[in-house]
Amino acid sequence: MKPLNEMKLSFPSKSANEAFARTAVAAFVAALDPTVDELTDIKTAVSEAVTNAIVHGYRESIQTIYITAAIYPDNRVVIRIRDKGCGIEDIQKAMEPLYTTSPEGERAGLGFAVMQSLCDKVKVTSRPGKGTTVTLTRTLAGRNG
Amino acid sequence: MSVRIYLAEDILTAYLSGELDHHVVRTIREEIDEAAERAHPAVLVLDFRDVTFMDSSGIGLVMGRYALMQELGGELKIENLPNHIKKVMRLAGLERLANMETGGVRK
Ligand SMILES: Nc1ncnc2c1ncn2[C@@H]1O[C@H](COP(=O)(O)OP(=O)(O)OP(=O)(O)O)[C@@H](O)[C@H]1O
Ligand SMILES: [Mg+2]
Numbered sequence: 001m002k003p004l005n006e007m008k009l010s011f012p013s014k015s016a017n018e019a020f021a022r023t024a025v026a027a028f029v030a031a032l033d034p035t036v037d038e039l040t041d042i043k044t045a046v047s048e049a050v051t052n053a054i055v056h057g058y059r060e061s062i063q064t065i066y067i068t069a070a071i072y073p074d075n076r077v078v079i080r081i082r083d084k085g086c087g088i089e090d091i092q093k094a095m096e097p098l099y100t101t102s103p104e105g106e107r108a109g110l111g112f113a114v115m116q117s118l119c120d121k122v123k124v125t126s127r128p129g130k131g132t133t134v135t136l137t138r139t140l141a142g143r144n145g
Numbered sequence: 146m147s148v149r150i151y152l153a154e155d156i157l158t159a160y161l162s163g164e165l166d167h168h169v170v171r172t173i174r175e176e177i178d179e180a181a182e183r184a185h186p187a188v189l190v191l192d193f194r195d196v197t198f199m200d201s202s203g204i205g206l207v208m209g210r211y212a213l214m215q216e217l218g219g220e221l222k223i224e225n226l227p228n229h230i231k232k233v234m235r236l237a238g239l240e241r242l243a244n245m246e247t248g249g250v251r252k
């Protein structure tokens with residue numbers, strides 16, 4: 001299916017950009033006329049993935065985060081968040097609720113669980129030393145749904 | 146995002162407002178901990194009424210303050226949770242940890 005619209009975004013992995021990234025994606029998705037709850041869900045999931053890229057992928061060093069997003073005629077939203085950071089050794093383990101590699105940073109280990117509960121699909125691909133891509137898919141019921 | 150902290154008798158209340166993410170949690174955490182360590186309150190209240198956004202960084206904030214209050218021999222309470230934030234908190238099973246209000250937002 002051809003997307004109705006697409007966008008690309010790249011920005012430095014500063015924590016101040018977490019708010020920018022989720023707000024920018026929400027503004028892009030607004031074309032599908034989502035409900036307030038749907039927009040909040042998408043913003044929250046994007047915030048999780050971007051925070052992970054900053055905290056874990058780049059370990060708080062300033063490098064580049066890449067986001068692409070597309071909206072489709074069937075009301076599907078696909079958002080991809082990518083970093084070229086340290087990568088994930090064991091993806092399945094990383095996605096387990098409460099699993100975290102930085103408890104000293106007061107991380108709960110719930111980022112992936114939050115993404116999974118707010119999206120229809122969460123796909124993670126990663127290579128140690130190369131980076132991580134998180135693809136979030138969510139179909140909007142919208143105001144008439 | 147900001148936090149205003151008030152002490153009344155032995156109840157320390159932190160009114161959080163704005164968007165609660167990883168970026169802002171760092172500074173807020175320090176302010177709350179400093180006040181709690183100084184006051185040694187019987188109860189620390191985190192009031193969420195004006196929080197417009199929260200991700201798992203907020204869960205980390207709550208869990209960390211729970212641990213702090215355990216250490217100080219006090220109690221943690223979460224109040225005035227807007228619905229969109231309740232959704233994220235439920236995921237973490239935080240109702241069991243902190244004395245979380247289940248009613249709607251009390252204004
Ligand atoms: N982009 C990434 N690059 C490298 N490692 C990652 C990345 N995203 C997640 N991880 C790994 O997966 C683990 C789990 O991530 P998740 O978001 O579920 O929890 P967390 O970030 O540790 O805590 P929380 O999100 O609750 O603050 C992380 O602790 C980290 O080890
Ligand atoms: Mg995370």
